[in-house]
Amino acid sequence: MKAFKDQVSKEELEELEFRGNAIAGLASLVCAQCGAAESWLPNEVPTWIGDNSNRTNGIAAAVLSLAQCAHVRGYLELARNLYERAIAIVTNSETSVLTLASVAMTSEEVHVGALAGLGQLESHLGNFDLAEVKITDALTRAEQINGDRHPRVGMVLACLADVYAWRGKAKGTGDIIITEGLYRRCLELLGATSLDVAEPGKNVDLCDVMAVSRARYADIICKVPNRDAEADRMQKWATLMWKGPRPLLDLLSADTSQHKDGLKPTQPPPETGAKPNFYGTQDGYVVMDVRLGRVIWKVR
Numbered sequence: 001m002k003a004f005k006d007q008v009s010k011e012e013l014e015e016l017e018f019r020g021n022a023i024a025g026l027a028s029l030v031c032a033q034c035g036a037a038e039s040w041l042p043n044e045v046p047t048w049i050g051d052n053s054n055r056t057n058g059i060a061a062a063v064l065s066l067a068q069c070a071h072v073r074g075y076l077e078l079a080r081n082l083y084e085r086a087i088a089i090v091t092n093s094e095t096s097v098l099t100l101a102s103v104a105m106t107s108e109e110v111h112v113g114a115l116a117g118l119g120q121l122e123s124h125l126g127n128f129d130l131a132e133v134k135i136t137d138a139l140t141r142a143e144q145i146n147g148d149r150h151p152r153v154g155m156v157l158a159c160l161a162d163v164y165a166w167r168g169k170a171k172g173t174g175d176i177i178i179t180e181g182l183y184r185r186c187l188e189l190l191g192a193t194s195l196d197v198a199e200p201g202k203n204v205d206l207c208d209v210m211a212v213s214r215a216r217y218a219d220i221i222c223k224v225p226n227r228d229a230e231a232d233r234m235q236k237w238a239t240l241m242w243k244g245p246r247p248l249l250d251l252l253s254a255d256t257s258q259h260k261d262g263l264k265p266t267q268p269p270p271e272t273g274a275k276p277n278f279y280g281t282q283d284g285y286v287v288m289d290v291r292l293g294r295v296i297w298k299v300r
Contacts, residue, residue, distance in 0.1 A: 154189030
């Protein structure tokens, strides 16, 4: 270890430590252990992050991971800063060395993930028009990278469908035809099976995204005349598919309360070092990670 340190500069070691902590925090979220993730979350991104670095992919992916940690826990101002910083790093970088520590993400993929996360955050704040702009940008970039039939495109479409659905609920208006079309298209690209087959099919890794999307879809059409039976079948399918430790209906209830009651100020945990003007919620937020194909949330 000493020999390794002698060969690596102090700046490089600081970057590696930053990236390692960020990846560990994201892994804790994906494993539904948000308590472990709370052990490290910086007040702000160090000023040197991304400056004159030839490892942009790893740095930007790490910042994106931290943004998701803050977002899920409800510290939305901090999360917004981190999402925007990740976008700025990949936008301003001309060259980058690919590394395993970048979680196998190119700068373009980091850009898509950060835009999708930022769009979801703006939607949680009730800024639905801005959310639509961000996620539409992510959709365009995802289609350029992967083609228009890739599962990642389906995940971004799921985020966009959620914006339409939540905006319709919040404002009492909305185009249900567009919303339903987005949910149908996203489920098609994700490879969701029919309502008669409650199994994930080929895309086992995407089953939680499918379940949440179909459950939110059901919540929209259940209010349409003569479609309550179809909505009930969708909800049962989603419940059978869901594998998370928190009940699926619990997450749907969190959707409703967040958009009904709005953002409430709370004090962040003291170990984060965050300032009191950051916002958080007791239950946190449900976030769709389009790079991993997972739904991440805070476990009580």
